[in-house]
Structure formats: C-alpha cells, structure tokens
Amino acid sequence: MNLDSMRTYAEGDTVDVVVIGTGAGGAPVIAKLAASGLSVVALEAGPNFRPEKFAFDETLADEIYWTDERLSGGSTPEAFGANNSGTGVGGSTLHWGAFVPRADPRDLRLFTESGEGVDWPLEHADLVPYYERVEGFLGVSGPPTYPWDAGRRYPLPPVQRNGPADLMAGACDSRGIRWADAPAALVSREFQSEDGPLRHGCINCGFCHQGCRNGAKASMDVTYLPLAVAHGAEIRPECFVTGFERGADGRISAVIYSHAGRETRQRCRAVFLCAGAVETPRLLLHNDLANGSGQVGRNYMGHVATQVWGTFANEVRMNRGYPSSLITEDFIRAEGADFAGGYLIQSLGVVPLTFGNAVARGRGLWGKALTDYLGRYNHLAGIGINGETLPCDANVLTLSDEVDARGMRKAQIDFGYSANEERLNAHATKVMRDLWEAAGAEDIWVLERVAHTIGTCRMGHDGDTAVVDPFGRSFEIDNLWISDGSTFPSSLAANPALTIMALGLRSADRFLATGR
C-alpha cells in the first residue's frame, strides 16, 4: 500500500500506542485508535507489498507467507506458511480466503450447552454491532437473506458462483440441506473504501490466496490500514519485535524491534500485541511476559478442516471464481451428533500447487498415478468443513531449543484431535461423501486437514486461568492488550478473521473508554 505521505514519529517520541502486527487483529485497532486522535505506530514484521506484485502465481506468492520455520508436532501436525500464516503490511489477510461467516451464538455458550469446551466471557449480542460495522466497512458480499440468521443483511450482492458451488448447491437440494451464497469479504462491484482506495469488483480470477490484484478482496492494506494512515498512524514495515522495556511499575514503556539489522525502540504508553496465535505467544514466552497464569501457549487450536474431493463428468475448472462461493450452516448443530459443537461446509475450488500439494501429502499419490490424477484438474471439485476444536491440555505451543536466524527460539506447536474432533470429523466426512455422491462425483477421497491458528492467550474473567480479560487486556500488565486469534477460548465453527476484527474494534473501544 502507499505509505509515501504518512505521518511519521521520531524514535524519541512517546506515542500513545504501539500496535504489533497489521493483520486482522491489528489493522482495525490501528484505524480506530488513530481515527480517535491517538498517536499510533504499527510495527509489521514483513515488507510493504504493492498489489502490482501479485502475479497470479502460487510460487511467486511465497513472499506473502510467513516462512520463518515452525515445528509441528502432535498426532495431527499442522502445516503453517501458506496454510494459514502471512507476512507483510496487511498480515495474513493478504493471502486470506476472505470467507467471513459470523460465529454462531451457540458456539459462545458451548460449555453451558454441552458440558464440553468453554463458554466465552462475552455475549454474542456484544459482537453483533461490531460484526455489522466490520461487514459494512469491508464491503462484504453475501446473499440477500441468510438462511440461518433471518435478520442479517449484507451490504453487497453475492459474488458469482463457480463450478464447485453449483455442484454443491445441486447436491444440497437433493438432500434437503439449505445452502447460501457465501459471505465473502470481497466486493462484487466497485466500492469506495472509507478514506481509502477505490476497489474494483471481483474479476473471478481465483487467486484470493495469492494476493488480490485489484483491491476487490478486503485485505487490510486496502481497508483499515489506509483509513489508519489517513488519520495519522505510522506503519513501519520490516520491523520485527523482539522485546519490551518496562518501567518500575511493570508497565511497558517501549517496544524493542529490529529493523535493517539494527535494534531500535519505540517508546509508548500502551501496546496492542496482534501478531497472531503463534507469534503472539512466542513473543510473550520469549520475554517471560504476562504469563502469571501459565496459560500462554496453552490450548492451541486449529480447525478441523477436512475436505472431500471428487471427479466429475462436467468441466468444472475450479480455479475460476471465488474459491468458496457456497456455504451451508445446517451442521453447526447436526442432527444425531455425538459430539459438541458443529461445523460449516463450503464448496472448494483450489489452484493447482495447493491442490497438488494436498494430493501428494494427503492422498499419498506418486508416480504415474499422481500425474494422471493431476491431469484431471479441470474435472475436479471439493467440499470442505470448518469444524469446532475444543481446548485441550495436550495442544500447546512451546519454545523449541532450536533458534532462528535472530537467535530467538522457534515455536513448536503440538496439535492433535481429541475424541470430540474425531467424532465431528467422522460425521462430517460421511455427510460430505454423501453430498459428493449425490453430485455425481467419482473417485471420491478424503483429505484430512487442519486450518487456522487459534488460542494460546485465552480470554476469561479470571487472571488465574486466562491471559487477558474479556476485552483483550492483560490481567498482569495493564497497558498490554492482545487482539488476534490467540485470545479465542474455543475455536468456534466459523472461520476466525471476521470475529478477530470485531473483537479488535471492541477492544479498541474499551481501550478508548478506560484504558488510558
């Protein structure tokens, strides 16, 4: 994004707030605080990309993924990098799929409902106005009415349905399952960002995960960050935060970061840590900070994100169009479920490398079987879920003994399914297989997959069992706030970004009201 004429602060200045990270957690906070007149400096580890670089190629897009190595363990080791972790001004939203269902109210009361998992320390009703603000600001495209939430309205009409969506819609019809055009954070027609650029309507290129070339997708660099810069925030790319300075009172007085090989510090009155559910706990553990509860790094979660694939007589050409243009939420609470929580189902079109990677890893094909199967690319389509993962003691982020190029210990993430995830997965797999049979698929197979990074700095009412309060404020260090997926007490079935943004705005409001 264009940062040429932004306001800048000197090293000696003490700014009101330093925000660490410019993705879905950080950007709304930066914008809200700057628009409220605060002096804000945002530190982003990655570079500032210009959309001109987004070139419709998966390998060239490697630069927008967080490729500093993480170690994946546990019984269901999770892939990072392109699977869920971004870098650059805009963070993971640069490669994000922009699939933005809201959390289901029942998912925030899971323990009350089922005796499993935890309840969130806030009400769904607290989130709704923030959801509406975010959707309106981003220009979310969606159906005129949402089958699972009668009152919900989206600001823009849905994006064009693609081949996999048509197949899924037909299959759902034949099985009596409701479906809808997916709520997608991309604009189905030209849209003027508030204090930001004119964004062009989606051209159905299918490369959402490689960086959007025309601003249709609501990545932070074309939405909240231009708004923030217009209101005087400074965004500093290529600044990797390594530590903090604290005053005698224990509060943070400066953020220490490296830029161009030089250690630098920015003095500040408060910090919003928005580095995501891996780098946020890693930084806290590295500095032994805000972890009196012992909860930092605990209850790591990735969504159950199993996919079912099939081959169709139709020419599907699944690379065309918004990749996940159909949704059903009928299984957020499934009939006859033997598990807590639920899942949503989405249609899937996937670009070749990502798909080939999944086939090679997940289906285990090699040799001629592999090249033959890839040759059917234009006749393939998938469906996949995003399913609840309950917090669990075994799933934890720790610091490895292995260090990165900076000398910081690498994050090790142990993740595995427990009985609830296994049952949910079995249920969903059966449903998806049935749907794809109904759609006329042949050669159906199942790709086991884990998505997203959630948990590790859970919010709660009590500083003995949680890292931050229900507004994201650290129990221990009262000028430290966390705004990202790390604060989620449980995973929710919904994809996390929209809820992360909504929580971010809510934290910012709280900070403005009480925090200073």
Added chain:
Amino acid sequence: MTGRPPDTLFCLHFLGGSTRSWEALARALDGTLRLVPIDLPGFGAARGDTGYGIDAMADAVTEAIVAAAPGSFRIAGHSMGAKVALALARRAEDGDDQLAGLSGLVLISGSPPSPEPIPEDRRAKMLAWIDADDETRAKEARAFVRANVAANLPAEAEDGAVEDVLRAAPEAWKAWLNSGSNEDHCRRVGTLRMPALVLAGSEDADLGADAQAALTLPHLPNGRLVTVEGVAHLLPMEKPEELARLLREPMPASAEPKTFPVPADYAALIASDRVNSRLRATLRQRAEPDDPAYAPKALDAVELAILRAVFARVLPVPGLDIAARLDARLASGGGDGWRFVALPPDAQAYQAALRTLDAAARAAHERPFVALDEAGQDAFLTLAQKGELSVPESLGGRLDADRMRFWFEDVRADAVRLYLAHPAALASIGFSGIGAGGDSPEPLAAGLPGFHSTGLDSPESWEPRSSESAR
C-alpha cells in the same frame, strides 16, 4: 566434444602397481596413443617419495604433467589412481593453469571420491601382512594379485605385479588403506563437466558397475559407464587389448540439456496480454532447460543422484530435473514455514533420508538404490510411505521408519510443487488461471479480464485444454 582422442594419456596406477602396470596396454596400443605412466609416491620408482594423501599425490602428478609439457591430454586413473585423477580434474575445472590441457578422464575400476567401500576384514588383513616376514609377504602379495583378477594373468605379468606390490613402501600401502581410501572428496570433487569414460569389471567385488554408478558417475554428467565382461579389478593387465580398443573410441559427447517443452498454444497464451509481465518472465525462466552438469549445493553429488532416482519414480517427468531444482531451494534456505518436529532441518533430513534409503537397498540386496530396477526402487519407497522402512544404524540407517514416512510425505509435496510451477505442467493439466490477469498501470488494477463465466461446462474460448481432454 567428439572427434579424435587427444594423443597423450597420463596413467595413474592402482594400489601396489607402478608404471609397469601399463606395459601390456602400451604394447596393445602400439603407439597409437602417447602413454605417460607415472609412479605415485611410495610406489614403483617413486617408492622413496612421501606424501601419500590424495592432495599430495595430485601435486606429484601435476609436477610430472608439467614436466611432460603436453598440449591436450587425458588422465587414466586405475583404482586408487582414479581418486587422484578426479582430484586433478577438479583442480583443472577450477582453473589450475598447470592442468589447463586436461580434456577428459578414463577411470578404470576407480576408487570414488567418497570413502571407498572396502570390507573391514579385508582392510585389516591387508594392513597386517604388508609388515610381515618376507615369506608371508610374498605369499600374500601373490594372493592379492590373484584375488583381483578374473583369470590368472600370464606368469610374467603376474610376477611383475607381485614384485611391484613387494617393492611398494609399506607406509604408502598402509596410508592408502588407513586414510587415502577413506578421504571424503565427494563435495570437493562436486560435478565435473569434462567427458569421462568409466570402466568397471564384471567380476570386480567392490568397485564394479554398481559402485561406479552410485559413487563415481554422479560426479560426471558427461561420463559413460562401460562394464567390461570377464574382468575383475585389473583391466589394464587382464584385457589390455580391450582397454586399448576403448581408449581409441571417441570420448562421450556432452549431455544435451533436456527440456520439458511448453506446447505452442500454451506458449502463445503466456506471450499474450492476458498474462502479466512478472508472471510471463517467471514462467519463461522456469521453462529454461536444467543444466545437466548442475553442481549441487545443499546435497552432495552422490545424494543428488539418489534423489534423482527417487524423483524418477515419484514424479516421472523426462526433461525436468526436479532434484536439482529442489537442491537449489534447499541451499537458498527458503522453506515453507514449517516442518515436522520429528525431522531435522530440511537439507539434513534429505541427506539422512537418502542415505537411509540407499542403506536399505544395500542391506537387502547388496546393491545401491540407484542400481535397482524400477520395481525394486518402488518397493523401498512404498515401505517408506507406510512407515515400514527400517534400517539398523549399524547398516547405515539414519532415520527411523516414522521419520522416513514424514520425509517421504515432504518428498511428494516438494516434487509436485516444483512440477506444477513449470508452465509445461500447467499446460498438461489445462490450467487457465495464468490468463486471468494481464498488466495494469494502476496500483489496484482496473479492467483486467478475469473470468466472465465461472459455472460448469462453460469454458471461455481462450482457455487451454488439458492434454488428457485434448486426446
């Protein structure tokens, strides 16, 4: 590179040999080639010279070459002499002026740049008798010569060979067995571009065709392996006429770069204004042929050869050197942001896994992995995939069965990602995504074509078809 062979051939003998070892060959050549045999330090007339390491021997040979002042020349290295010849070839390709005329190698039952696979019991025995009493020495020297030939040499030749062994400096003999043969020059020798004729005896116990294929040929992209039937380890004495014939043949031609050709209609799409400039340049760069003499940076040449064999099974695409492309990526340190915690860092994991795979083949079949047929290689890869490939550490296993399973998952993924980055692969699957864009001067591009139709069975007229559906 074909044509009349150069007229001078410097000859480096085997352990216990000397200039005399080449006499029968000289007679067979009958002056058609200028042979310049050289005694290596500690052997033959140079028995009083010291400096038994590979580099010291190479220095001595360089002196002899300079003294002979040839124009263009080749070096023939026999067994121990081959390892020295390979070290000299490295120096020549690194620009050593004294060796500027070196145009090719002839390696005869060569000891490879890697540590030579000599069975420990034989090594120990050879170390023991060289310092024994004269009677034992004479008996064992004759046994040594006989053990290295398929059929006994003519009496005069055998007597000469035995005499050479007995006059060798025992220190030189032991130095080779204890250290020279174990020196690891694999990374230093790397990949040599000069042509090479690699000769193996069909009856050679340790340095036959399998060993040459696994340990020597990986260094020689322009090398040709010829197995000579009915010969063990001492080809120049066993079949001098056959060797003379091989030496008179033209040296192998340089390997042509192989290509994975991009079909014309896909190339036209790449050239069209539907594809943006950055992508067009990138796709064209990826379509460039791979250098057959690619010098590995993360792996060594032997490991790269095993990896090529693996990829030939995992993702068989003639004309695309996935192994070289992967090595370049490993060397750049550019990872994908994660790895299985059970595995060491990517490059180390590849090295350990490839060595384990090779050890498995040797343990089961006494053959290196690269020498197995396709079904044999597939069997080990299938075991790896199932998590059942287990090789004891004592037999060279470095990763256990679970780790081999994780590694083989990474292998498949790495292969497919490199394959599908290539425009010819995208063409073969009929991928139209590259044509959704084009250039725009605007930061947020206006007016890009994208796709107008996205539903089933509605290809736009310009979209490529897969090679499968085109059939």
